[in-house]
Amino acid sequence: MKPFNQKQIIILIGPPGAGKGTQAELLADKISLYYLETSKIIEANIMKAKEGDYEEVGGKKYFMVEERNRWKSGKLNTPEVVTFWLNEKIRELSKEGKGIIMAGSPRTLYEAENEAPVLKKEYGLKNIKVVLINLSAEQSIFRNSHRRLCQLMRHPILYTKETKNLTICPLDGSKLVRREGLDDPETITVRLKEYENRTLPLVDYLKKESFDVKEVNGEQSVADVFKDILKAIK
Numbered sequence: 001m002k003p004f005n006q007k008q009i010i011i012l013i014g015p016p017g018a019g020k021g022t023q024a025e026l027l028a029d030k031i032s033l034y035y036l037e038t039s040k041i042i043e044a045n046i047m048k049a050k051e052g053d054y055e056e057v058g059g060k061k062y063f064m065v066e067e068r069n070r071w072k073s074g075k076l077n078t079p080e081v082v083t084f085w086l087n088e089k090i091r092e093l094s095k096e097g098k099g100i101i102m103a104g105s106p107r108t109l110y111e112a113e114n115e116a117p118v119l120k121k122e123y124g125l126k127n128i129k130v131v132l133i134n135l136s137a138e139q140s141i142f143r144n145s146h147r148r149l150c151q152l153m154r155h156p157i158l159y160t161k162e163t164k165n166l167t168i169c170p171l172d173g174s175k176l177v178r179r180e181g182l183d184d185p186e187t188i189t190v191r192l193k194e195y196e197n198r199t200l201p202l203v204d205y206l207k208k209e210s211f212d213v214k215e216v217n218g219e220q221s222v223a224d225v226f227k228d229i230l231k232a233i234k
Helices: 020-031 038-046 064-073 079-095 109-123 137-146 185-199 201-208 222-233
Strands: 009-013 034-037 054-057 060-063 100-103 128-134 148-150 212-217
Touching: 009 020, 020 034, 020 100, 020 222, 034 038, 034 079, 038 064, 038 079, 054 079, 060 064, 060 079, 079 100, 079 109, 109 128, 109 201, 128 201, 128 222, 137 185, 185 201, 201 212, 212 222
Parallel strands: 009 100, 009 128, 034 100, 128 212
Antiparallel strands: 054 060
């Protein structure tokens, strides 16, 4: 396999439970790229927000407590706010000469339309790869309702026969916990509808904009999905 270009973008798209976070961490380690984890950026801005805290984007105020409530209900956060945060970070990483792996954004057509120009300008179209990880709704619900994260670094631990009895994160030794509320079956159903109605349409947009979009089967083992992604981005 040819050496990977370090000044590149890899975008992972897929439904909840497709393993985007796990694959992004594996890719970041394998290719030495920066893992731009959208969920961590969102959580950092909303989880400790106080009443009245806001982000101003395009002359409009978006209140962080309202964003936190959206996040907890399973709905996507306001695209204008997420895009603002992501574009700032993309420009920063580009100036530092770092390649990026993105999992979790873009999640809406708005985000794709407003992040794409920044990505193209900073990295060039030929250096951007998009991978769609396909997963059935049934598997999404099962995986999410059984998923756990480590308390310290928020590593996602996929539910398998090898991991089902784990209580401690094998990567950092902290306790494994569930995301109460967010990974309940009812909330996951909302998240799946959000994915189908708001995220999938952006795939067609990216193809029309000449982005290199490949698809892989997400219902395989973590190792096999990883192998397929490496083939897709080489």
